[in-house]
Amino acid sequence: xxxxxxxxxxxxxxxxxxxxxxxxxxxxxxxxxxxxxxxxxxxxxxxxxxxxxxxxxxxxxxxxxxxxxxxxxxxxxxxxxxxxxxxxxxxxxxxxxxxxxxxxxxxxxxxxxxxxxxxxxxxxxxxxxxxxxxxxxxxxxxxxxxxxxxxxxxxxxxxxxxxxxxxxxxxxxxxxxxxxxxxxxxxxxxxxxxxxxxxxxxxxxxxxxxxxxxxxxxxxxxxxxxxxxxxxxxxxxxxxxxxxxxxxxxxxxxxxxxx
Amino acid sequence: xxxxxxxxxxxxxxxxxxxxxxxxxxxxxxxxxxxxxxxxxxxxxxxxxxxxxxxxxxxxxxxxxxxxxxxxxxxxxxxxxxxxxxxxxxxxxxxxxxxxxxxxxxxxxxxxxxxxxxxxxxxxxxxxxxxxxxxxxxxxxxxxxxxxxxxxxxxxxxxxxxxxxxxxxxxxxxxxxxxxxxxxxxxxxxxxxxxxxxxxxxxxxxxxxxxxxxxxxxxxxxxxxxxxxxxxxxxxxxxxxxxxxxxxxxxxxxxxxxxxxxxxxxxxxxxxxxxxxxxxxxxxx
Numbered sequence: 001x002x003x004x005x006x007x008x009x010x011x012x013x014x015x016x017x018x019x020x021x022x023x024x025x026x027x028x029x030x031x032x033x034x035x036x037x038x039x040x041x042x043x044x045x046x047x048x049x050x051x052x053x054x055x056x057x058x059x060x061x062x063x064x065x066x067x068x069x070x071x072x073x074x075x076x077x078x079x080x081x082x083x084x085x086x087x088x089x090x091x092x093x094x095x096x097x098x099x100x101x102x103x104x105x106x107x108x109x110x111x112x113x114x115x116x117x118x119x120x121x122x123x124x125x126x127x128x129x130x131x132x133x134x135x136x137x138x139x140x141x142x143x144x145x146x147x148x149x150x151x152x153x154x155x156x157x158x159x160x161x162x163x164x165x166x167x168x169x170x171x172x173x174x175x176x177x178x179x180x181x182x183x184x185x186x187x188x189x190x191x192x193x194x195x196x197x198x199x200x201x202x203x204x205x206x207x208x209x210x211x212x213x214x215x216x217x218x219x220x221x222x223x224x225x226x227x228x229x230x231x232x233x234x235x236x237x238x239x240x241x242x243x244x245x246x247x248x249x250x251x252x253x254x255x256x257x258x259x
Numbered sequence: 260x261x262x263x264x265x266x267x268x269x270x271x272x273x274x275x276x277x278x279x280x281x282x283x284x285x286x287x288x289x290x291x292x293x294x295x296x297x298x299x300x301x302x303x304x305x306x307x308x309x310x311x312x313x314x315x316x317x318x319x320x321x322x323x324x325x326x327x328x329x330x331x332x333x334x335x336x337x338x339x340x341x342x343x344x345x346x347x348x349x350x351x352x353x354x355x356x357x358x359x360x361x362x363x364x365x366x367x368x369x370x371x372x373x374x375x376x377x378x379x380x381x382x383x384x385x386x387x388x389x390x391x392x393x394x395x396x397x398x399x400x401x402x403x404x405x406x407x408x409x410x411x412x413x414x415x416x417x418x419x420x421x422x423x424x425x426x427x428x429x430x431x432x433x434x435x436x437x438x439x440x441x442x443x444x445x446x447x448x449x450x451x452x453x454x455x456x457x458x459x460x461x462x463x464x465x466x467x468x469x470x471x472x473x474x475x476x477x478x479x480x481x482x483x484x485x486x487x488x489x490x491x492x493x494x495x496x497x498x499x500x501x502x503x504x505x506x507x508x509x510x511x512x513x514x515x516x517x518x519x520x521x522x523x524x525x526x527x528x529x530x531x532x533x534x535x536x537x538x539x540x541x542x543x544x
Contacts, residue, residue: 107418
């Protein structure tokens with residue numbers, strides 16, 4: 001199912017703020033349609049890594065290579081900022097932990113979904129509107145609320161709107177930073193279910209950062225465990241969670257509360 | 260220079276020569292990059308921000324002794340802003356002033372473009388309150404500059420989208436965003452969108468000055484100026500069912516005037532010079 005050539009290659013990626021603060025010597029590959037989870041405690045460098053990967057933080061060393069739709073390999077930080085931004089709004093998506101960071105709160109939901117389309121040159125209002133409605137449905141939002149501002153949406157709805165806004169240009173790779181953080185458990189479950197369906201249907205590759213191992217188990221096929229800026233263990237999700245090899249991973253797995 | 264015509268103790272056109280040079284340098288850059296906002300060291304002028312401090316500095320920087328100056332405010336030559344600025348320059352330069360669009364070499368304007376097509380030897384100077392067309396959606400100046408540099412203009416259509424979603428059509432009627440020379444998105448200053456087509460590929464030079472924001476931009480002669488729109492909601496200008504109550508014009512921009520306490524309305528040309536020229540021609544014929 002997973003094709004032979006990777007989508008994303010990370011080699012010796014380093015961005016340190018202080019010794020062991022940030023991420024250091026990170027290597028991994030991501031294949032098309034694969035969901036990779038990055039887990040670890042606060043301050044382990046998960047978010048730094050994600051910011052570097054998603055083109056928003058220039059690393060001090062190492063490189064990130066991405067294979068685009070035309071099968072060309074692009075070195076992310078060798079691209080001009082123009083090309084990088086273009087990539088970010090066409091082939092990539094970014095789902096923030098706080099919907100406010102990823103949405104335009106001052107304009108309607110429909111405009112939020114349509115913005116990426118308009119940014120890549122879509123100029124037909126009727127089409128943009130139709131695709132907005134379609135995506136509202138796909139993420140289980142009430143289509144009658146397409147002209148409401150996201151400020152009037154609940155936390156879970158905002159998060160779903162953020163996902164729709166990202167997926168509208170059919171990206172191949174989506175980064176998610178704690179997409180379920182700050183949501184109550186029932187809303188979390190619904191969002192996770194939605195995400196799992198979308199990921200399978202659209203054949204998305206996803207890098208998801210979370211400190212919640214349950215989220216990781218549900219969504220991720222492969223897991224990377226980080227501590228002090230390094231990858232301490234990686235492998236298939238079930239393998240890492242059911243049979244952790246490293247002391248830190250063992251500690252992490254055993255700290256999960258089960259009701 | 261005929262010193263007798265200038266008020267004592269002042270330099271020609273109020274600003275000192277170094278300031279004028281600085282503004283002219285910024286102007287040259289602005290003309291070289293159509294639609295790009297050039298920062299300049301805007302000076303305090305003897306009037307409040309919002310009354311045309313940007314436009315007046317540009318006029319002061321380009322005005323020469325042989326120029327003929329016309330100043331309009333919302334199309335009219337006889338409103339407070341227009342009269343004050345005209346008197347100011349009369350006092351401090353001694354140049355000829357006029358109300359006739361055809362006779363003027365320099366036209367400083369607030370919120371209108373004259374109805375009479377402008378010629379190659381004319382310069383139109385706009386007073387601009389907010390030069391940044393992206394400001395309504397992106398409050399950060401750092402970010403808007405980057406968006407201009409990278410041609411990241413998706414948000415401009417977001418505004419138009421919001422209009423259609425809310426009102427069924429593009430409801431923006433003034434300060435309607437344009438794309439200059441296929442590159443920069445520009446705020447044409449708060450002129451009615453009726454005037455937008457008049458900016459496109461005209462022989463005259465158009466200069467824009469924002470005093471409070473300290474920005475200058477320009478549209479050189481014969482430069483393409485396109486109003487943004489959607490394929491299924493094309494750009495349209497305002498139209499009126501009425502005609503001008505004074506000259507009978509059915510094709511100029513009309514102001515609605517309330518005549519009495521019962522709400523009787525009348526429509527008259529906003530361009531006073533155009534209106535009186537038409538009345539005169541009719542009288543002759």
